[in-house]
Amino acid sequence: MTVPVKLLAGAFDPWQELAAHQSANPGLRGKFGATAIFVGTLRDSSRGNPVSAMTLEHYPAMTRKHLERVVEDARRRWDVLDVLVIHRHGRLRPNDPIVLIAVWAAHRDAAFKACRYAIDELKTRAPFWKREEGEAGVRWVAPEE
Amino acid sequence: MSITVKFFAGIRETLGRSEDILDFKGISCVADVWKTVTPAPLPPNTVVAVNQEYAALDQAVHDGDEVAFFPPVTGG
Numbered sequence: 001m002t003v004p005v006k007l008l009a010g011a012f013d014p015w016q017e018l019a020a021h022q023s024a025n026p027g028l029r030g031k032f033g034a035t036a037i038f039v040g041t042l043r044d045s046s047r048g049n050p051v052s053a054m055t056l057e058h059y060p061a062m063t064r065k066h067l068e069r070v071v072e073d074a075r076r077r078w079d080v081l082d083v084l085v086i087h088r089h090g091r092l093r094p095n096d097p098i099v100l101i102a103v104w105a106a107h108r109d110a111a112f113k114a115c116r117y118a119i120d121e122l123k124t125r126a127p128f129w130k131r132e133e134g135e136a137g138v139r140w141v142a143p144e145e
Numbered sequence: 146m147s148i149t150v151k152f153f154a155g156i157r158e159t160l161g162r163s164e165d166i167l168d169f170k171g172i173s174c175v176a177d178v179w180k181t182v183t184p185a186p187l188p189p190n191t192v193v194a195v196n197q198e199y200a201a202l203d204q205a206v207h208d209g210d211e212v213a214f215f216p217p218v219t220g221g
Contacts, residue, residue: 040221062197099221128220129154140155143217
């Protein structure tokens with residue numbers, strides 16, 4: 001199996017990543033009936049204020065460890081075939097994808113539930129911090145904004 | 146005999162550095178680490194990790210550990 005967690009410093013195309021991951025996993029062929037996908041993207045405004053860029057800081061060793069654990073937990077809790085998590089760090093512009101979560105399963109219920117679980121857990125467990133740049137200057141984003 | 150201390154996001158900016166290497170002597174828990182780093186009080190809601198695992202302020206710290214202080218996380 002390919003690496004389930006990727007941390008990228010540069011922009012990525014989630015659809016290309018999905019196609020590449022799927023074709024690199026021939027074991028999935030004929031087995032998956034459902035793929036649930038979540039893509040988080042940077043918007044051009046936040047709480048009504050324009051956003052020109054955002055920098056994502058992270059704690060590399062801890063981020064990887066906890067994202068891998070989220071993937072392991074999802075695989076243990078639901079009957080899924082494969083999970084892929086890709087998260088950006090560094091400086092992003094509006095419309096840049098921030099995160100991709102994809103879950104392949106035989107059936108949709110497990111795929112949807114595992115995907116929802118993975119993004120919710122990532123938000124509370126993975127050590128990332130968002131710093132927004134806008135007209136009012138630079139500010140750190142608080143959780144659950 | 147040392148402890149590596151890492152600071153992230155707003156805490157890193159306030160302290161003006163991302164890492165300290167401390168002498169382990171006199172340190173027994175996470176709260177001692179912060180007191181050795183700065184006389185300033187720990188900012189409210191600060192999150193702590195020891196060896197990349199979430200931890201409490203009274204958690205024991207051992208020689209060679211990596212301790213991190215950071216604000217609540219905002220990924221995804």
